[in-house]
Amino acid sequence: MTMLDIHNLHVRVGGKPILQGIDLCVNAGEVHAIMGPNGSGKSTLARALSGHPDYQVTEGEVSYEGRDLLAMDPEARAREGVFMAFQYPVEIPGVNNAYFLKAALNAIRKHRGQEELDAIEFMALMREKATLLEIDPGMLTRSVNEGFSGGEKKRNEIFQMAVLEPKLAILDETDSGLDIDALKLVANGVNRMRSLARAIIVVTHYQRLLDYIVPDVVHVLSGGRIVKSGDRALALELEDRGYGWLEPEAAAAAPAEKA
Amino acid sequence: MTTATRTIEELANREYQYGFVTDVDAETVPKGLSEEVVRLISEKKREPAWLLEWRLKAYRTWLTMTEPTWQNVRYPSIDYQDIIYYSAPKKRPTLNSLDEVDPEIRATFEKLGIPLEEQKLLAGVAVDAVFDSVSVATTFRTKLAELGIIFCSFSEAVQEHPDLVRKYLGTVVPYSDNFFATLNSAVFSDGSFAYIPKGVRCPMELSTYFRINARNTGQFERTLLIAEEGAHVSYLEGCTAPMRDENQLHAAVVELVALDNATIKYSTIQNWYPGDKQGKGGIFNFVTKRGKAAGVNSKITWTQVETGSAITWKYPGCILQGDNSIGEFYSVATTNNWQQADTGTKMIHIGRNTKSTIVSKGISAGHGQNTYRGMVKIGKQAQGARNYSQCDSLLIGDQCGAHTFPYLEIKNTSARVEHEASTSKIDEDQIFYCRQRGLSTEDAVNLIVSGFCREVFRELPMEFAVEAQKLLSVSLEGSVG
Numbered sequence: 001m002t003m004l005d006i007h008n009l010h011v012r013v014g015g016k017p018i019l020q021g022i023d024l025c026v027n028a029g030e031v032h033a034i035m036g037p038n039g040s041g042k043s044t045l046a047r048a049l050s051g052h053p054d055y056q057v058t059e060g061e062v063s064y065e066g067r068d069l070l071a072m073d074p075e076a077r078a079r080e081g082v083f084m085a086f087q088y089p090v091e092i093p094g095v096n097n098a099y100f101l102k103a104a105l106n107a108i109r110k111h112r113g114q115e116e117l118d119a120i121e122f123m124a125l126m127r128e129k130a131t132l133l134e135i136d137p138g139m140l141t142r143s144v145n146e147g148f149s150g151g152e153k154k155r156n157e158i159f160q161m162a163v164l165e166p167k168l169a170i171l172d173e174t175d176s177g178l179d180i181d182a183l184k185l186v187a188n189g190v191n192r193m194r195s196l197a198r199a200i201i202v203v204t205h206y207q208r209l210l211d212y213i214v215p216d217v218v219h220v221l222s223g224g225r226i227v228k229s230g231d232r233a234l235a236l237e238l239e240d241r242g243y244g245w246l247e248p249e250a251a252a253a254a255p256a257e258k259a
Numbered sequence: 260m261t262t263a264t265r266t267i268e269e270l271a272n273r274e275y276q277y278g279f280v281t282d283v284d285a286e287t288v289p290k291g292l293s294e295e296v297v298r299l300i301s302e303k304k305r306e307p308a309w310l311l312e313w314r315l316k317a318y319r320t321w322l323t324m325t326e327p328t329w330q331n332v333r334y335p336s337i338d339y340q341d342i343i344y345y346s347a348p349k350k351r352p353t354l355n356s357l358d359e360v361d362p363e364i365r366a367t368f369e370k371l372g373i374p375l376e377e378q379k380l381l382a383g384v385a386v387d388a389v390f391d392s393v394s395v396a397t398t399f400r401t402k403l404a405e406l407g408i409i410f411c412s413f414s415e416a417v418q419e420h421p422d423l424v425r426k427y428l429g430t431v432v433p434y435s436d437n438f439f440a441t442l443n444s445a446v447f448s449d450g451s452f453a454y455i456p457k458g459v460r461c462p463m464e465l466s467t468y469f470r471i472n473a474r475n476t477g478q479f480e481r482t483l484l485i486a487e488e489g490a491h492v493s494y495l496e497g498c499t500a501p502m503r504d505e506n507q508l509h510a511a512v513v514e515l516v517a518l519d520n521a522t523i524k525y526s527t528i529q530n531w532y533p534g535d536k537q538g539k540g541g542i543f544n545f546v547t548k549r550g551k552a553a554g555v556n557s558k559i560t561w562t563q564v565e566t567g568s569a570i571t572w573k574y575p576g577c578i579l580q581g582d583n584s585i586g587e588f589y590s591v592a593t594t595n596n597w598q599q600a601d602t603g604t605k606m607i608h609i610g611r612n613t614k615s616t617i618v619s620k621g622i623s624a625g626h627g628q629n630t631y632r633g634m635v636k637i638g639k640q641a642q643g644a645r646n647y648s649q650c651d652s653l654l655i656g657d658q659c660g661a662h663t664f665p666y667l668e669i670k671n672t673s674a675r676v677e678h679e680a681s682t683s684k685i686d687e688d689q690i691f692y693c694r695q696r697g698l699s700t701e702d703a704v705n706l707i708v709s710g711f712c713r714e715v716f717r718e719l720p721m722e723f724a725v726e727a728q729k730l731l732s733v734s735l736e737g738s739v740g
């Protein structure tokens with residue numbers, strides 16, 4: 001079943017065109033990796049899908065479960081099951097991590113007509129997920145991301161994902177800044193989330209993460225377009241050859257800049 | 260414009276919810292201030308001669324004083340002859356039974372959500388309600404009386420406990436203290452009085468609710484709280500006022516006295532009418548609050564959440580006179596639209612090994628201007644004194660301002676004084692992060708602001724903390740950019 005259908009998506013940031021016609025179809029149960037050199041538009045795609053106000057869609061359509069995703073507010077997308085793990089998770093001083101997550105989960109549950117969880121039910125759920133992801137429970141009572149190391153912030157993102165149980169999860173360079181142990185923990189967390197009902201988009205610069213989260217499809221972005229798609233072998237080839245060999249294809253694929 | 264900005268503006272545009280006027284026959288004295296008016300107030304209250312003398316001394320001193328101009332606020336000059344200095348509901352309530360309180364007034368308090376009737380009281384809260392200038396009802400008095408605790412209106416205290424009032428009145432804030440406190444000393448109409456005898460731990464929170472109702476009246480209440488040796492008390496006050504186009508003056512005085520090993524915790528939620536979105540109307544809140552930690556090991560804690568008033572001018576302070584005494588000040592002050600606040604504290608260290616802690620959180624939104632002004636003074640004899648101050652400012656939008664003026668005066672070399680300050684903004688990234696997790700912009704702003712204020716909120720008694728958080732979210736409605 002098609003979960004996400006992106007057609008001819010153009011996105012500008014601060015007036016500058018970044019995405020220039022993305023076509024992508026993601027089915028439930030699949031894991032797609034989006035790769036590409038710096039500045040190719042990988043993170044722009046992730047942020048545009050989550051509705052970041054700085055990312056202006058100028059052309060194209062995105063359908064999510066058959067509905068117009070672009071017409072929804074960021075919070076409406078989240079409540080409908082779109083989750084983005086941030087490349088740079090934001091600190092919210094003084095706000096308890098567990099309290100924050102409870103507010104988020106209950107906002108989502110309320111939207112879906114489910115009963116809100118009370119503190120006791122919620123803490124039980126937190127404990128269960130924390131054990132599953134090998135998260136130190138002490139992290140839950142600290143302020144949201146405040147004073148967290150880079151690795152802790154990324155793990156906290158995955159932890160939030162596990163609690164919120166999205167239908168479409170977008171991981172925006174979750175591997176950046178992680179050492180190998182942290183990378184494995186994060187990857188294990190993501191792998192536990194894989195299911196037939198859920199789609200996952202992994203945005204990454206390096207193939208290293210894909211050793212642990214094995215994708216069904218790999219796409220290479222260059223110059224704001226998908227220049228090549230393939231299976232896992234494509235990621236391995238990129239590791240050997242870098243992105244350089246795809247640049248001419250990108251140049252050929254991109255429309256000539258108007259003067 | 261982003262959705263976040265829009266929602267914040269909608270929030271900022273939220274109406275003041277307590278702006279109703281109660282139609283009650285009031286007995287007022289003529290407009291203006293003169294020796295006759297002072298005498299008239301004293302006479303109406305059947306005060307003893309010594310108190311009238313005290314008022315007159317204050318009035319004469321006030322005539323020689325000028326309004327202070329050093330504070331970082333702007334307001335049109337006040338015509339002190341255009342104010343009514345005394346207004347009391349005509350049907351004078353007897354204080355024996357709540358049933359005798361004017362139904363209109365009771366309805367007002369019900370609208371405010373004040374648990375005036377005993378059966379509706381949150382367990383453990385005794386309320387003294389001050390309506391314009393007269394205290395209309397005090398709950399739980401009998402229960403407190405069994406412990407020897409006196410909790411009544413100031414006027415009653417003058418009648419029933421004149422020796423106590425005379426002994427302590429003006430000992431912390433003298434009648435000549437400052438322009439507004441001196442004015443209050445001349446014309447104060449009512450307020451609360453509490454006395455906790457030796458060794459008694461007050462079993463419930465004492466609470467006062469103030470409301471300015473009549474037009475063109477100033478409210479000049481005076482509160483006096485005494486904790487004898489080893490006594491403990493926690494006192495709460497809340498304030499609201501109806502919406503008026505013109506400004507109204509509120510110049511109150513609060514004096515606290517803590518003797519040996521006594522503890523006083525004084526919490527305020529101030530939600531006077533802040534004026535409209537264009538800055539028209541609103542309360543001028545010019546208040547003098549001071550506590551004297553007179554005894555050894557005594558402790559005074561001020562906690563305030565200031566969300567209302569067009570202008571706030573107040574510096575609840577502590578005179579740390581007893582050895583090992585402790586003074587604390589926890590404050591959240593918000594200014595939205597055209598509100599201005601100049602607030603902070605004074606910590607005067609006199610005794611040895613005295614300690615003070617200051618935590619100030621200023622939130623500015625709209626065109627609000629928020630100033631922290633604090634003084635830490637360490638006297639020659641204050642061997643081993645310590646102070647820790649933390650002043651944080653949060654800015655919402657780009658039209659507002661935050662200012663910090665710390666004054667340190669240290670005359671003893673053994674003192675340790677620390678000061679930390681920070682200024683931050685709520686940024687779009689924080690809001691977006693919350694929205695991506697499913698929260699609305701409004702909830703996101705409230706969450707971020709309450710996180711910012713957490714260190715202060717946790718000092719408030721539980722019921723008050725919840726109310727404070729709600730009030731804060733209302734007063735900031737419509738403010739991100």
